[in-house]
Amino acid sequence: MISAKIAITPQFYDIDPMQVVWHGNYARFFEIARCALLDRIGYGYEAMAASGYAWPIVDLRIRYARPVKLFQGLEVEANLVAYENYLRIAYRCRDAQSGETLTKGQTTQVAVSLQSGETCLESPEVFLEKVRRLL
Amino acid sequence: MISAKIAITPQFYDIDPMQVVWHGNYARFFEIARCALLDRIGYGYEAMAASGYAWPIVDLRIRYARPVKLFQGLEVEANLVAYENYLRIAYRCRDAQSGETLTKGQTTQVAVSLQSGETCLESPEVFLEKVRRLL
Amino acid sequence: MISAKIAITPQFYDIDPMQVVWHGNYARFFEIARCALLDRIGYGYEAMAASGYAWPIVDLRIRYARPVKLFQGLEVEANLVAYENYLRIAYRCRDAQSGETLTKGQTTQVAVSLQSGETCLESPEVFLEKVRRLL
């Protein structure tokens, strides 16, 4: 299992009128964790572009178990859960102190050839190799 | 079926480095459509608070079928698909000109008593009445 | 004077924990008005790129006279106030009902050649012509 963990503290601008993190902001928190995971694989934004593929997100799911407050220290973990035909990452957001799970999520990305604009039905070899090297 | 439709045009600040709407921004588009739907029911943010309940989002799902470009005119439709035990809304984002479906999504909200802080296992009567009046 | 006016209604996601529009969000409101103004000049984002120039914002100023609440109808006016050496736009955000001024602002943009990457000390002729045509 390939994974990465990042720390984040919600700021004033993240908080909604109900005094909790606005639900849409978790997409940003997950993105930071996703980039850390892809960096570990050696396949970050620039490496993707250099390899001739974009990897748009085609599916996003978030389950909010508990609200998050202003300045509540968080730990967001990203785990690679599928990679052969698409790139699926699962996220878990925990309270940094108690370790309690607050939010879970998942994103799915597919490879799109930058040249042809076509969606790949299987993950390109350049990505598979990088993953296999770490497994 | 209770529904509402809003028009939105993605702005420069919505667009990511790949020249398409950043995936997390659809949570904002859906929110505008959701508020229009809840207004139609007579149960917007202020009415919710006045009724003694908050309705946090506990689940969000988005499927991205096609990317959206800068200034591409969109129509976002919100449909109430469940309301007895929770408030579930389905979204469909279409190209305003062609009518082609670009993005689909769903949010689930549960009632939380502002007094006790407890999550309701059934939707409170004040909300059910408003929905029934429209059905 | 070349100007444009847009209507906007702050949404739930615009509101901060103090129950007013978060101060940074006015940059988005101004951008919508700026794009409407530049469209009127025939020099929007795509026309800029086609003309061989980018126009980054080099200065932003905002004065907040009165707070703005959730769903408070706003009218944002953008006025071209300088164009010969740089592109300066002044903004005024008013309550749509009372006409009271709530926020004022200003952005300054300079032309940067997309080919050389150099900042222009005078506005390029392609832009000046479009402005003169309207004056």
Added chain:
Amino acid sequence: MISAKIAITPQFYDIDPMQVVWHGNYARFFEIARCALLDRIGYGYEAMAASGYAWPIVDLRIRYARPVKLFQGLEVEANLVAYENYLRIAYRCRDAQSGETLTKGQTTQVAVSLQSGETCLESPEVFLEKVRRLL
């Protein structure tokens, strides 16, 4: 001089179609630095509320000297530059490696009594004391 420094790395969601940090996002970067500075003074968001005052931002200025790229390590410094009648903070955003100044800015906040809703013409004693203790 009371100051605070934070590190920040712009993420994919911060970047605009021109491949640089969108100009409005610096308001978020400054806010993180401002909160760090106010924490040092012992007058963060919660202490403000407990003291009976809100401190809305009434003026924001940003000068963009150089664009910032995706994942470019930044250091943002906040300096208290006035506090007797209002709270003014100056910001400087530098490249973390070269130390080059990329962006400068300034925010002005005034105390507003939470009870009366009136703006204070002088900073309240509770804040002045905290500042004097550090000078």
